[in-house]
Amino acid sequence: MEAVLVTWIGKRDLETIGTPNQGPILTTLQAFTFDKVVIIGAYTESELREFKAWLIECLGAYSISIEAHQETLLSPIDFASIYQVADRHLQQLHSDRSSLSVLLSPGTPAMQAVWILLGKTKYPVTFYQSSREQGVEQVEIPFNIAAEYIPSAVSVNDQHLANLINDQAPVHAAFDDIITQDPNMLRLKKQAQILAEREVPVLIQGETGTGKELFARAIHNASQRANKPFIALNCGAIPPELIDTTLFGHKKGAFTGATSDSAGVFQQAHGGTLFLDEFGELTPAAQVRLLRAIQEGLVTPVGSQKEESVDVRIITATHRNLIEDIASGDFREDLFYRVAVGVLTLPPLRSREGDLLHLSETLLAGLAKQDKALEDTKLSVDAKNLILLHRWPGNIRELRSTILRASLWSSDELISGEEMQQAFFHRPQKQDGLLDREISQGIDIQNIISELVGHYVPKALLAAQGNKSRAAELLGLKNYQTLNNWIDKHNVKIDA
Structure with a gap:
């Protein structure tokens, strides 16, 4: 049985052409063994040809067949056209009795969601992902789409999915369409x-x-x-x-x-x-x-x-x-x-007082109006709490996408906390912003305090030319003994 990796091509892959850097596709092909890779792209034919030629050059020592298919999408977030293209390729490869694997990393969140939907309902698929932080790894999607959910998902047709994901402002938008209590x-x-x-x-x-x-x-x-x-x-x-x-x-x-x-x-x-x-x-x-x-x-x-x-x-x-x-x-x-x-x-969504749950329920009601398969779907208390804890860096666009994704995953009329958790895309924390840490996954406040102390104590000692009494004064501490206690407690490294 032929082992085939299927993937969209992303911007990061194209940007690596002719450079020593490696995008998700090349990194994955070097880390795991496949007989063939099928690359799907909505870029120009010349860009795909250039990438394929560069990939062949980089994989000279590997025996692998490379196919690149140029496809037309209405947009990179259009569920309908993404689904049709992805389903067609997986169906053809499945009929050829290939062993199917999908690389999730390249492409938009909509593309990733469609891969998971198809791989959990229609085709036996192994998932991989590639990141700079974690490298390449096989991914176990920690849930199955329940049998009672599948008829509902099928009833949401491609055009409905396209309408649901459309987050553009309505043509006839009025001020009443701006939903807020803030x-x-x-x-x-x-x-x-x-x-x-x-x-x-x-x-x-x-x-x-x-x-x-x-x-x-x-x-x-x-x-x-x-x-x-x-x-x-x-x-x-x-x-x-x-x-x-x-x-x-x-x-x-x-x-x-x-x-x-x-x-x-x-x-x-x-x-x-x-x-x-x-x-x-x-x-x-x-x-x-x-x-x-x-x-x-x-x-x-x-x-x-x-x-x-x-x-x-x-x-x-x-x-x-x-x-x-x-x-x-x-x-x-x-x-x-x-x-x-x-x-x-x-203002960003995270600072809009009283708007998070109000907007979430309004968006969910709007989705239900567009498709009857979602009309009875509600948010559980756990799901609401997770919504309130999340910082929403993508603001209303991210909220809409997450609510839609959670409603599609839900096997019941009530979206559970677990289903909402699975609908989030978790970004790595930025370690340079002490006040901007993502708290929904938990933080260690003592480590943050130690980080703060470790940053400013050496600076104060440097400004005070090593005089601990003066450094303590600069830091607003009572005396040098208090400063010594802080240095010991937070394991502050002082240059000799």
Whole structure:
């Protein structure tokens, strides 16, 4: 029986081409023995060919067949198209009587969830994962999808899954769609409603997943431009060589492949609103050209000598601290003050008082409205407690994805604490932030105190030139004896 490893190809794998680094795929193939690897990618055929050639070169000493398949997905988080592609490949390999293994690490969380769903319900699959911290290891998924769950899962068809995972702001988003009980968020909603009635540019700041596009669409829909276009552009996703044509359009023959005139986002949004998401990712050169277009309302398509007049309202959004970027020279101060007239700073989900459970139950009810298979699903007390303990670094986007995943895993109408725990993606703790440790998995407060003491005591002794009485004073301790006790208790290393 042929041993086959199936995997999506991820960005980390492509970035290792021609470097001494090893991505998850190469690392796994060097750590475990397979007869064949089937690589599935939504990248271009040339990128897949380049990676396959590089992989063959790196695996010269290994006898392994390599297949690379270019597939089209609606998006990297579209469950429907991901499921169809993954199921087709596993079905073909299973019919060939291959011994199937799946590498979970490359790809999006949606891709990982589909692998697990297929490997636990339809195909006999062995799972592997690769990480820089743990290396390559075979993974035992510590649960089975119960038989009573499977009919329910099957009843959630591909299109429903696609709709459920769609976390984009609804086209007709209004301020009522911004669900909150938090006083700060309620104040922001009122401020946004005031801004909607005026024509001033708006800058929305906040971490990824806090609802910036939802606010932007609500502002547009409550403005006098509501019946005009709302065009959203992710500035961080534009290749540098396509910035001008994306923003301002191009004329036929302007460059190779320009077979016809094409309107840029400024022309597409004429009369309406242009939402520039991840605004802080624009290059300095693009910032110069964008500033002129915003100030003068004029754009020049690539390949044209004629300026075109555009009338757009600009709403920008960023997760970056643009003031710091201005100080470091990475962002233009004049452009910042041009767009930062009405400013909204959205808080992270973890600091929204009273919103976690309210949002969780609202999201679960929304999922139930979209699919009857989930209409009776509720959160247990244990599940609610875990939700409250988690820090939600991905904010509302992570919460929605986790609630959906937990509801799919659940074999009962009540999502248990164990099922909610399995739905989390656990990130390694950042050891440089004493106040940012993830507490849902438990912490050792004594170790954190020792870490703090071990950091500042040597600094105080250095500043005091070795005088322990002075060092104790700098640290706010009563006397040098107290300092000695702290040094002994926390095993502080003092350089001689």
